[in-house]
Structures are given as structure tokens and as C-alpha cells.
Amino acid sequence: MNEKITLKNNSFMKMFSFLVVLVMVVFCSTTALAQIQVRLNLTPDRVYNGSQYGGLEWKNSTAKLVNATTGAEIPVALCDVTSFDPQTMSACRFSDKNAGKNKTCEVTDLSQFSAATLTDPVTYQLVPITSYTPVTWSKLSYDPVGARLVSTKGEIKHAFLTATYNAGNTITKTYNGSDLLDGNQIELGSINLSGYVAGETGCYVSEITNVYAPSANVGLYNTTGNKAIVNGIRIDATVSSIAFNYKIHEFEVNARILPKIITVKEDAIKILDHQYDGTNTATIDWATTTTDPNLLFSGVIAGDAIDLDRTIGTATFSDASVANLKNVNISGLLLNGPQATNYNLIPNTALSHGNITKANLDPTLTVSATPVVYGTKLVDIVGTTITPAPVGFDYRIEWLYNNVDSNSYQPLVSETGSPLIKARLTRLVSTSPSADDANYNSIIVPANITVTPKDIMIDLIGANNKEYDGTTTAVVNTTNVTYNTLADLLDVKVTRNGVLDDLSIDFSPLTATFSDANAGNSKTVNFSGTPLETGTSLPNYNISYNSATLANITKAPMLTMKLKDAVTFSDIDFPTNFSDGTSFNDFDFVGFIGTDATTFGANFAAENFKYELKQGGVAVLPTSPQPGTYDVFVNKGGVTLANEDLLTMLDINNQLVIN
Numbered sequence: 001m002n003e004k005i006t007l008k009n010n011s012f013m014k015m016f017s018f019l020v021v022l023v024m025v026v027f028c029s030t031t032a033l034a035q036i037q038v039r040l041n042l043t044p045d046r047v048y049n050g051s052q053y054g055g056l057e058w059k060n061s062t063a064k065l066v067n068a069t070t071g072a073e074i075p076v077a078l079c080d081v082t083s084f085d086p087q088t089m090s091a092c093r094f095s096d097k098n099a100g101k102n103k104t105c106e107v108t109d110l111s112q113f114s115a116a117t118l119t120d121p122v123t124y125q126l127v128p129i130t131s132y133t134p135v136t137w138s139k140l141s142y143d144p145v146g147a148r149l150v151s152t153k154g155e156i157k158h159a160f161l162t163a164t165y166n167a168g169n170t171i172t173k174t175y176n177g178s179d180l181l182d183g184n185q186i187e188l189g190s191i192n193l194s195g196y197v198a199g200e201t202g203c204y205v206s207e208i209t210n211v212y213a214p215s216a217n218v219g220l221y222n223t224t225g226n227k228a229i230v231n232g233i234r235i236d237a238t239v240s241s242i243a244f245n246y247k248i249h250e251f252e253v254n255a256r257i258l259p260k261i262i263t264v265k266e267d268a269i270k271i272l273d274h275q276y277d278g279t280n281t282a283t284i285d286w287a288t289t290t291t292d293p294n295l296l297f298s299g300v301i302a303g304d305a306i307d308l309d310r311t312i313g314t315a316t317f318s319d320a321s322v323a324n325l326k327n328v329n330i331s332g333l334l335l336n337g338p339q340a341t342n343y344n345l346i347p348n349t350a351l352s353h354g355n356i357t358k359a360n361l362d363p364t365l366t367v368s369a370t371p372v373v374y375g376t377k378l379v380d381i382v383g384t385t386i387t388p389a390p391v392g393f394d395y396r397i398e399w400l401y402n403n404v405d406s407n408s409y410q411p412l413v414s415e416t417g418s419p420l421i422k423a424r425l426t427r428l429v430s431t432s433p434s435a436d437d438a439n440y441n442s443i444i445v446p447a448n449i450t451v452t453p454k455d456i457m458i459d460l461i462g463a464n465n466k467e468y469d470g471t472t473t474a475v476v477n478t479t480n481v482t483y484n485t486l487a488d489l490l491d492v493k494v495t496r497n498g499v500l501d502d503l504s505i506d507f508s509p510l511t512a513t514f515s516d517a518n519a520g521n522s523k524t525v526n527f528s529g530t531p532l533e534t535g536t537s538l539p540n541y542n543i544s545y546n547s548a549t550l551a552n553i554t555k556a557p558m559l560t561m562k563l564k565d566a567v568t569f570s571d572i573d574f575p576t577n578f579s580d581g582t583s584f585n586d587f588d589f590v591g592f593i594g595t596d597a598t599t600f601g602a603n604f605a606a607e608n609f610k611y612e613l614k615q616g617g618v619a620v621l622p623t624s625p626q627p628g629t630y631d632v633f634v635n636k637g638g639v640t641l642a643n644e645d646l647l648t649m650l651d652i653n654n655q656l657v658i659n
Contacts, residue, residue: 035125037068039132040081040116043139044092044107044154048099048245050198054156055087056107056140065118068127071137079124084116094154099245105154107140110147158247161193161203163233170220170254171211171228174261175342177301179216181228181255183208193235193248203243207234213255218342221255228255262299262343264308264333264350269296271315271328271354276439282315282328282354293337304339317356322439325353361443362388367397367423371450372411374540375494378421379407381449386425394431398424400444410496413451413540423447453542456492457484458505463512463525463551470594474512474525474551481507494540501537508532512549519555524548558646560590563634582609582634610635 043059058064063073064081089112094105113129129149134141139151167190171181191205210232214221221227231250237243270285291307293300300306312334318327330350335343370383378399386395400422401409411421427440460482463474483492493501510531515524526548533543564586584604589597612619613630619640633640 034123036074036123037127038065038074038079038118038124039068039127039138040064040084040086040113041066041073041138042086044094044105044151045139045157046092046155047157048097048159048197050097050200050245052094052097053091054094055085056090056092057086059138065124065126066137068131071135074124079118079120082117082119084112089115092149092154094156097156097245098241099156099158101155102152103154103156105151106143106146107149108146110149156245158245159195159197161195161235161246161248163205163230163248163251164192164194165230165251165253166190166192168254170222170256172256172258174258175216175218175301176260177216177304177342179213181211181213183211183230183232186211186230186253191251196246200242202238203235203246204237205233205248206236208232209234211253211255213257216257217339218257218259221257224252227252257342259342259344260299260301261346262297263347264330264345265296265298266351267353269308269313269315269330269350269352271352273355273357274317275357276320276322276359278320280317280320282317282330284313284315284330286310297343300343301339304337304342306335306337306339306343309334309336315352315354317354320356322356322358324355326356328352328354358439358441360441361425361427363443364388365425365443365445367425367445367447369447369449371452374413374451374454375410375496376451377408377410378449390427392430393437394428394434396426396428396434396436398426398442399447400424403444408497410494411449411451413453416450417448419446421447421449451540453540454492454494455484456489456541456543458482458531458543458545459485460549461507461510461527461546462549463514465552465554467554468517468519468556468593470517470556470596472514472517474514476507476510476512476527478507494537496537501540502535503537503541504534505543506532506534510545514551514553517553519553521552522550523553525551556593557591559592560588562588562590564588580611582611608636612640614640 041059041064042056044056046054046057060073061076063075065074065079066072067074090107091109092105092107094103096103110129116126118124118126130142130144132138132140132142132149139153140149141151142148143150165186167187169185169187171185173181186208188205188208193203193205196203208230211228211230213228214226229250230253233248233250235243235246235248237246268290270288272283272285274282289308289310290296293304293306294302296308297306312332313330314332315328315330318329328351330352331348333345333348333350335345366387368385368387369381372381378401381399384397386397398405399407399409401411402420403422405424409421411418415421422444423446424442424444426442427437429435429437458481460480462477462480464477466474483489486492489503489505490500493503495501508531509529510527511529512525512527515526527545531545533541582604584601589600592600612633612635614633615630635641
């Protein structure tokens, strides 16, 4: 291997020399290309100085260089420019001296630019002025024809004067949500101007359009740094061309923003319904009162957050009586909220409307009454008692049945104490006159009503007179029956709620009996059995009847008493076999009723009937009869009886005729 190297030594050395040279050339070219080409970051723009001439300005004092290709600014921290002051080392001439934009200007003396030195010449390379081609990011470019820097977009800015306001007055306005004040309040003649250039003078303020307070809020702004700022200032001058080149720095003036007066809108504050209690106190319903300032207030600035202090405020009705939409006067109101200090509430009162509703009566009230007779209408009930009793006033009572107004309802006996019967109580203003008290609601309360049956006294149930028949049986006679002394049951039955009661009485089950069977006048007749009472309305009546009456039993037709033909008398052997005594069986009786014959026979001897002998019509005394034929007669009490004689028997209920 060494041998091979040695053989080629000359040619190898030649090649190495070539490569070294090539590498050095390439290295040198790379170093040159690595430097960034930069231009001075200059502008012809300046402030008015009273002359066409003036120096150039750094466009940005913190970046005095720009990339010559891209225009990107290079901060002085990376590379600064020394030994060159554009304001003093370059003279730029404008086409005229006056302030304005897009003005033509030129720099003809370019010698001073060569003094500019970079603090980092390794990284950056300053291109010559002659290479300043027109670009969008710089107003200056090189004009090779005139060998100068030129611009058609140069600007001479207005010089600023300093204004001093000597009047000392305070600019005042009422709060309106804006910090803009009225410039017309500034006394223009009291503004002194200073800061002229080139010995110029004669400017004055002719108009102020903008004055701004430090805040839009109410307050006094009169301390340094906290005053109103005046700008939007127009100036004029005795020589108008001078004024053209000046503007005035904004200056301060004293200012005051006063609170804006607002009022509460009518009915914006809501009022709770107030139940009558004899007072006119009202209560504000803050819960339903709007929080929207534009609905709550008149005069508030849109967007301001303002409210009322919802912990205070007194509300009073115009009077204490019940009514809807009554005037409510509200007083003692205060503002609240972030913008509250910007407003004055004048007056601090408001007008709203609210309702005083009727008060409720005592829910424990009850109504009772003395018992009423069936058929009585509720409205006709008297003797009512209301508990608790009213003091200093009274109640009007209206009756209800099953919750329906029913003053004319006639309750049944079975509805005694019924919960269906109620009373509506309406409080009256006083006991007299009886006008309803409009401040109270009526109330429906229980009514304890006792209904008693209606009494019907049925009288004059009679019995028919009869002829003696030996019995006590009597026949009921209802011809003259009376009902509570009236002639017809219809006259006493109740027509209830428009319908006549169905009560009916059948007397047929009633029986009558004389106190005894004997004839007589005004004899007592007793009734037994019960008339048949029917009808669904029957429980509502208490019916009674006369239990007895009087009737006559007239004597039966006269008895016929006849001596039997079969009675024979034996020959009389006086005094041995003669007797004047009679026997019941000696006679035939016609007309006896029932067992009266037996009774009569048992008592026959007491009637004292005697036989009597007559001859030729002359009585023969039994003590001295003579033999012969005699007629036999019957006498009673010593009186000879003849046919058709009427005899009064010891039994006074009977009469007989002797034939």
C-alpha cells in the first residue's frame, strides 16, 4: 500500500491544492452572503417649524434599521446606528413650509449619510443611499437623475400650542349618561395660547366642539388630573395662514355634573290587596314591582342600573273603605343601585292604585231559632239567635237549602238540624237603618232549625141519632167534621214549595158506641179505632180527633100487651079459689127488643097488674061476689084498663098499649 501512495504522490498533491483553493473561495462567498442588507429607517415627516427646511426623522427610534429586502424593522438592541443624527446632519427641503400630507420634499446633500456606522457590521451591511429604490414601506427613495433622496408623501405635522384657561368658571350640566359637556360654556376670550414657532403669533380659539368630563357620573371635577378635558378646538388667527399650521393641546377645565331629576311612574309600584280592617294602611308589593328602570321611572337614562330602596317606603290608601283601584299615596322613597347617585328622586313620592277587599266575618258564627211549625217558610222564621251575638250592629239573614238561595223553602220535620239548611249572614252598618256594610263579605254558616209537626185538630166527628134497638152501637157521622175549625182538610194541608201535601184521612176504621143502650137524649157516644191516615207528608202532621160526641136514642115503638085468649078462669068458689093476681105469662107482648122481654118478665110483678071482675059493667068486689057470670078486666093502680090505653111502666124505657 505504501508503495501505491508513493507512486501517485505528485498528482495527489496537485489535486489537494486545487481543492484547498476551491474551499477557500466558497467559504469567503458564504461569509459575504450571510450579512443582512439594511437601510436607514428614515422618514421626511416632521412637525411644522415655520420653514421649508428641516431634518429627517427616525421613523422608529427603537428600530433605526430595516431589512432592505422585506422592510422588517430591526430593533436597536440587535443593531444600532451611531455617528449619525438625521435631524441635524441632513437637510430636507419641502415644496412649502405649511402643514400638510403627501408633500414633495428632497435631500440633496447626501454626504452626511456616509457617517452612519452600524454597531454590528458583521451581521448587517448598510446599503448605500444610491440603492434606496422605491418601496411601499418607506417614503424615501433615491433619484439617480438628480442624485438625491426624494419623497412625494412627506408630511409636515401641525405644531401644537399650549392653552391656558383663566376664567375659572365651572362647566356644568345635568347628568345624561354621557361624559360630553357643553363647550359653549367656556369663555373663549379667557384662553391664552403659547408655544408658537419662528416668532409667529396671533392665534385664538374660535370654537370648541368637545369637552369631556373624566366620567359620565355626577360629581365635581376640579382637581388636577380629575378635570374635564377640552379638545375638538378650532383656532383662527389674525393672519389665517398662521392658524393653519397649529393645533392646540387639549386642556383642563373645572366641571360639575348635577343629578338628573326623575319621578316614579304612576302604578309602577305594585300594592298588595288589603283586607278591610278599618285602617287605610297599604303594603307595597316589592316582589311584583318591576325592576326595569325604564318601567319604574320617568326620565331615567336607558341602560342605567337604578332601582328604589326596597326596604323603605310608606303607602297609604285614600281612605279605609272597601273599593278597587283606590288611590295609594307612597312616600319616603329612596333611590338605590349603581347609578343611583346620578339621580334625584323629586318628589320622593309616588301614586299607585290598590284594592281594599272585604273582610271576612267570624267563621264560628252560627244561627239558631225557636222551633217552627211545619209549613213555615225559612224567610218567615222569627226568634233567630246569632252566636256570637253582634254588638253595635246587626246581621241580615238569607236562607239557603243545599247551598241554593231558598228563602221560601219550607223544611220538613225530618230536616230538623239538617246540614242542608244554612244561613247567609250579611253584616249591616248598624242596627238602624239596616244598610249592608260594604266592607264585609257575607258568610254562609250552619243553621240549627227545629221543625215541629203541624197540629190538625179534627173535631165534630158525630154519631147518628137512633131509635132504641137494645144495643149501644152507634153510627159515625163525619158530615160536619171540622179541621182546625175549618170545613175542609184542604184548608189546613200545607202547600209546600208549590205542591199541595198528599195527606189523606179515611174515617171508615172509626167506630162509635153509646154509653148504654137505653133511650135518652144527648147520650155520650165514644169513638174507638183510628182513622186511616196516609200520604208521604204524614210525618209532618200531628193529628188529633174528638174522642166522643153526643147523640140521642129515641124510644122504640110502643109495646102491645094483650091478655091471652087462652087464659081461662075456673069457676070461682069465692073466696076459696079466687085471686086477682096476674102473671107475665097471662099476656102476649108485641114489640120487645132483644132480651127486654126477659127483663120485663122478671120485674113484671112490680108493675102491679090486677084482675078485676065486672058484671054488667059494674065492678064486683071480690069480697062479696054473687054466683053468676062475670067479665074479667085488668086494672093497674086501681084503674081499669081499656084498649089503646097508654101506660107508663116502672121501666120508663118502655111503653105499652093494653088491648
